[in-house]
Structure formats: structure tokens, C-alpha cells
Amino acid sequence: MxxxxxxxxxxxxxxxxxxxxxxxxxxxxxxxxxxxxxxxxxxxxxxxxxxxxxxxxxxxxxxxxxxxxxxxxxxxxxxxxxxxxxxxxxxxxxxxxxxxxxxxxxxxxxxxxxxxxxxxxxxxxxxxxxxxxxxxxxxxxxxxxxxxxxxxxxxxxxxxxxxxxxxxxxxxxxxxxxxxxxxxxxxxxxxxxxxxxxxxxxxxxxxxxxxxHMADRDGLTSLYNHRAILERAGRIRKEKPVCSLILCDVDFFKRLNDTYGHLIGDTVLIEVATHLQNTAFEAGALAGRYGGEEFLLVCSAPHETAMTLAEQARSNIATRVTCPEQVTISIGVAQCQDNESLADTLHRADQALYRAKEQGRNRVEPASATDAASNLVSSVP
Known part of the structure; x- marks a missing residue:
């Protein structure tokens, strides 16, 4: 030796x-x-x-x-x-x-x-x-x-x-x-x-x-930016058997910005993004900043699993974000259908998010069959 x-x-x-x-x-x-x-x-x-x-x-x-x-x-x-x-x-x-x-x-x-x-x-x-x-x-x-x-x-x-x-x-x-x-x-x-x-x-x-990496990232939150998250959503839509979209929006964000200033507003967005990223990572999903105070989560899971993930994200934001007043998010969830494009699925998730806003905010709403039917009608020339 x-x-x-x-x-x-x-x-x-x-x-x-x-x-x-x-x-x-x-x-x-x-x-x-x-x-x-x-x-x-x-x-x-x-x-x-x-x-x-x-x-x-x-x-x-x-x-x-x-x-x-x-x-x-x-x-x-x-x-x-x-x-x-x-x-x-x-x-x-x-x-x-x-x-x-x-x-x-x-x-x-x-x-x-x-x-x-x-x-x-x-x-x-x-x-x-x-x-x-x-x-x-x-x-x-x-x-x-x-x-x-x-x-x-x-x-x-x-x-x-x-x-x-x-x-x-x-x-x-x-x-x-x-x-x-x-x-x-x-x-x-x-x-x-x-x-x-x-x-x-x-x-x-x-x-x-x-x-x-920097071209794919949002400058404030470091999540995927609008283009990158949609590209990955399209890829998952093609490669996975199921795909669900979770569209999130921070409630009363404009009021929060006007009351406490843009510095607090940016801090809130960063914290929201961090919690959404952690929640998505644990579930094997992707998180991106869709625009402004809107965020998009993409998961290769059926509607029920996506609803559970969305509820977990909503609960984490409502209890963990530090701010002079409570910060909550409203969420719309839609599963991609065989007869629709990714843009149609996003439209249905956006309609579900709009209903969550109308019904009091700080809640998760699923996309309905009526939303899907309206998409099909609107697609007819």
C-alpha cells in the first residue's frame, strides 16, 4: 500500500x-x-x-x-x-x-x-x-x-x-x-x-x-416570462397526455399600489411569485408571470389535480405573504381539451378567473362546459 x-x-x-x-x-x-x-x-x-x-x-x-x-x-x-x-x-x-x-x-x-x-x-x-x-x-x-x-x-x-x-x-x-x-x-x-x-x-x-436563461425570465420575479411560459405550456400540451392551466391574479393590486407605493407592490409580486414557484415545484408544475399581477401555472395533470394545486397556491398566498394588509389571489383553472387550442384553454381559464373575481375573490373557480361551448361558437367564422 x-x-x-x-x-x-x-x-x-x-x-x-x-x-x-x-x-x-x-x-x-x-x-x-x-x-x-x-x-x-x-x-x-x-x-x-x-x-x-x-x-x-x-x-x-x-x-x-x-x-x-x-x-x-x-x-x-x-x-x-x-x-x-x-x-x-x-x-x-x-x-x-x-x-x-x-x-x-x-x-x-x-x-x-x-x-x-x-x-x-x-x-x-x-x-x-x-x-x-x-x-x-x-x-x-x-x-x-x-x-x-x-x-x-x-x-x-x-x-x-x-x-x-x-x-x-x-x-x-x-x-x-x-x-x-x-x-x-x-x-x-x-x-x-x-x-x-x-x-x-x-x-x-x-x-x-x-x-x-435571462431571455426566458421575468426581470422582477425571476419566473418564466410571458413568452417562455406559453412556449412551455405548448410543449407540455403536445407531449403530455393531459395538461391543465392555472391562471392567477392578485386581488386589488392596483389599490395596494396606490395605497402603499410601487416598492411595496413589487415586493408583494416577488413574494407571490416565490410562493407560486415553490408550490408549482413541489407538484412538478411550471410557474410564469403572465403579465402585470397575473401568473400562470402549467401542470401535466387532470382537472381535479390542478384544482387541488390551485387551492394550495391560493391558501399559501393568503397566509404567507407579508404586507400591511392581507394579500389574496383569485384563480381560474382549465384543462386542455382535444378540440381546442392553447389559446382557447387560456380563454376558458380567464373566464373562470373572471367569475372568481365576481364571486368575491380569494377563491378558485374551474372552467365550465359553457366556457368551452362559447369558445367553439366564437371560433366559427
């Missing part, structure tokens, strides 16, 4: 080290910057030591490269732990292009060495990390791509500036070392781009879902 836990511990340790280097951030390219910066510092220091040991450059040039490596560690520190990401990313890019790459070019055999490959990695890095620094991004990226040509022209004009390889074997090992370092850096940058695109795709998907 102890041996099995070793890979898990190694993974946890590697994650802690990676988090220490890159930091915990939602910005993938900020993490890439921290990793790139520290790796470059390690590479520059190693390259300086490597060049001195293989007698490619002088001891002074090797010490200079190691010093710049320490400077890059300082840039990483201020970006990672002091929060100066944009400033340090800009400073790092400029240091990379104006100091590290030219120094590596002239101390590493110029055009015969691997420095041109580093220009490519620097261009990809600046393209990623400097995306928020619009003023510098384009010229720095252009310089990164054009720098090998500039350095080559300088090499042709001043060939004595370039330190050559002492043997083919030295060039071979230098190219191998540089190739591996460049591939690691390119891999990290490509990994950052891939994860950034995945994160952006996921963020876009979530935002699209959010917009769809």
Missing part, C-alpha cells in the same frame, strides 16, 4: 511545485508567463555555464548571462508574488529581445548557432502574454520575427563580434541542448494557448446559457 501511494504523493508534490511557480489564476497566459519566465531564467543561467564549460565563450560572457538569469528570476518574483504582471511581462519581453537573444547570438556562433529558434519562441510568447498591452504588442512581435535578420546583418558587418564553436562536437551538443530547451518552451506556450481556447469556449458556452 505504501508503494502505491508514492505516485499519488509525487503528483501532489508536482502540483504544489507547479502552483508555486505559476500561481493560482484564471488567466492561463499569466501562468504561462510565470512558467516561461522562470524556465528562461534557468535556461540563460545554464547556457552561460554550458558555454563556459565548453569554451564557447569567455568567463566574463558566461557570468553576464548568469547575471541576466538572476535578473529574470527577480522579474518572475515581482510578477508572481507582487502582482506586477503587466509591467513585468513587458520588461521581460524587452529584456528577452534586446539583451538575452542578442547576447546569445553573438556568444553562441551567430547564424550557425540555435538563437534563431529562440526568436520564434520569443515571438509566440510575446504574442500571447502582451495581448493586453496594445501599444507594445505589435512592434514587439514584429521585432521578434525580424530580429534574426537584423542580427545576421550585424554579423556580416562585424564578424569579429561572434564567438564561434571550437569543434563540431561542441556545436552538436549546443544544438541538442538548445533544441530541447526551445521545444519545452514551445510546448508550454502551446499548452497555454490550448487551455486558453478551451477556457474561452467554456466561458462562451456558459454565457450563452446565461443569456438564454
Amino acid at each position: 505504501a508503494y502505491r501511494s508514492i505516485p499519488i504523493r509525487l503528483r501532489l508534490l508536482s502540483r504544489k511545485i507547479l502552483r508555486l511557480i505559476t500561481g493560482r489564476s484564471d488567466d492561463i497566459f499569466m501562468q504561462v508567463h510565470h512558467g516561461f519566465c522562470l524556465l528562461t531564467a534557468l535556461f540563460v543561467t545554464s547556457a552561460g555555464l554550458f558555454n563556459v564549460l565548453l569554451d564557447i565563450t569567455s568567463l566574463l560572457a558566461g557570468v553576464a548571462m548568469a547575471s541576466f538569469g538572476c535578473g529574470l528570476v527577480a522579474i518572475w518574483y515581482f510578477s508572481r508574488f507582487r502582482g506586477h504582471y503587466r509591467e513585468m511581462a513587458t520588461l521581460f519581453s524587452l529584456t528577452l529581445l534586446f539583451v538575452v537573444i542578442p547576447m546569445n547570438w553573438f556568444s553562441n556562433a551567430g547564424s550557425l548557432g540555435p538563437t534563431a529558434l529562440y526568436c520564434l519562441t520569443a515571438a509566440l510568447y510575446t504574442l500571447s502574454v502582451l495581448r493586453e498591452v496594445a501599444m507594445l504588442r505589435k512592434p514587439v512581435v514584429f521585432l521578434a520575427f525580424a530580429e534574426p535578420l537584423i542580427l545576421y546583418l550585424l554579423e556580416q558587418r562585424f564578424p569579429h563580434w561572434v564567438s564561434g564553436y571550437t569543434s563540431p562536437e561542441v556545436r552538436f551538443w549546443d544544438m541538442q541542448f538548445s533544441y530541447i530547451a526551445a521545444m519545452v518552451i514551445l510546448f508550454i506556450t502551446a499548452w497555454g494557448h490550448l487551455h486558453r481556447y478551451k477556457a474561452e469556449a467554456e466561458r462562451s458556452r456558459q454565457y450563452a446559457q446565461y443569456l438564454k
Whole structure:
């Protein structure tokens, strides 16, 4: 068992080290910057030591490269732990292009060495990390791509500036070392781009879902709005064997608004909507704001079950809504018939609601056969 836990511990340790280097951030390219910066510092220091040991450059040039490596560690520190990401990313890019790459070019055999490959990695890095620094991004990226040509022209004009390889074997090992370092850096940058695109795709998907959700919701009560509740009622009407509509209206709402103000009126609507939503949810029904102080509940249940649900909703509103005076609702209930449209069923529920208002309010009225007959007559041209 102890041996099995070793890979898990190694993974946890590697994650802690990676988090220490890159930091915990939602910005993938900020993490890439921290990793790139520290790796470059390690590479520059190693390259300086490597060049001195293989007698490619002088001891002074090797010490200079190691010093710049320490400077890059300082840039990483201020970006990672002091929060100066944009400033340090800009400073790092400029240091990379104006100091590290030219120094590596002239101390590493110029055009015969691997420095041109580093220009490519620097261009990809600046393209990623400097995306928020619009003023510098384009010229720095252009310089990164054009720098090998500039350095080559300088090499042709001043060939004595370039330190050559002492043997083919030295060039071979230098190219191998540089190739591996460049591939690691390119891999990290490509990994950052891939994860950034995945994160952006996921963020876009979530935002699209959010917009769809907001398009279906009433701004005050967060219930389905008029369009959305009717769309879902039509869907239930087609897909379920039975469908009933429960149309609710807050009693004396205009008087309540005029007496206590619109702020209290909005609070009442929100509370009514909350209780209707809870009642509908427990019964597997849907609730929406039909308009103004009217609400619509849609359930895939027969008329008797819908009447029970409507009575429960009426009772909850009458006893639980907090207001300076009692708040009640009147309700009309209608079950969808085979020979009528959804609009006809709504009309019957509205007629039943009108009767509930006439008969004293705070009551539930079912749609009658007379309502259905009147709908059929009105539908004849």
C-alpha cells in the first residue's frame, strides 16, 4: 500500500511545485508567463555555464548571462508574488529581445548557432502574454520575427563580434541542448494557448446559457416570462397526455399600489411569485408571470389535480405573504381539451378567473362546459 501511494504523493508534490511557480489564476497566459519566465531564467543561467564549460565563450560572457538569469528570476518574483504582471511581462519581453537573444547570438556562433529558434519562441510568447498591452504588442512581435535578420546583418558587418564553436562536437551538443530547451518552451506556450481556447469556449458556452436563461425570465420575479411560459405550456400540451392551466391574479393590486407605493407592490409580486414557484415545484408544475399581477401555472395533470394545486397556491398566498394588509389571489383553472387550442384553454381559464373575481375573490373557480361551448361558437367564422 505504501508503494502505491508514492505516485499519488509525487503528483501532489508536482502540483504544489507547479502552483508555486505559476500561481493560482484564471488567466492561463499569466501562468504561462510565470512558467516561461522562470524556465528562461534557468535556461540563460545554464547556457552561460554550458558555454563556459565548453569554451564557447569567455568567463566574463558566461557570468553576464548568469547575471541576466538572476535578473529574470527577480522579474518572475515581482510578477508572481507582487502582482506586477503587466509591467513585468513587458520588461521581460524587452529584456528577452534586446539583451538575452542578442547576447546569445553573438556568444553562441551567430547564424550557425540555435538563437534563431529562440526568436520564434520569443515571438509566440510575446504574442500571447502582451495581448493586453496594445501599444507594445505589435512592434514587439514584429521585432521578434525580424530580429534574426537584423542580427545576421550585424554579423556580416562585424564578424569579429561572434564567438564561434571550437569543434563540431561542441556545436552538436549546443544544438541538442538548445533544441530541447526551445521545444519545452514551445510546448508550454502551446499548452497555454490550448487551455486558453478551451477556457474561452467554456466561458462562451456558459454565457450563452446565461443569456438564454435571462431571455426566458421575468426581470422582477425571476419566473418564466410571458413568452417562455406559453412556449412551455405548448410543449407540455403536445407531449403530455393531459395538461391543465392555472391562471392567477392578485386581488386589488392596483389599490395596494396606490395605497402603499410601487416598492411595496413589487415586493408583494416577488413574494407571490416565490410562493407560486415553490408550490408549482413541489407538484412538478411550471410557474410564469403572465403579465402585470397575473401568473400562470402549467401542470401535466387532470382537472381535479390542478384544482387541488390551485387551492394550495391560493391558501399559501393568503397566509404567507407579508404586507400591511392581507394579500389574496383569485384563480381560474382549465384543462386542455382535444378540440381546442392553447389559446382557447387560456380563454376558458380567464373566464373562470373572471367569475372568481365576481364571486368575491380569494377563491378558485374551474372552467365550465359553457366556457368551452362559447369558445367553439366564437371560433366559427
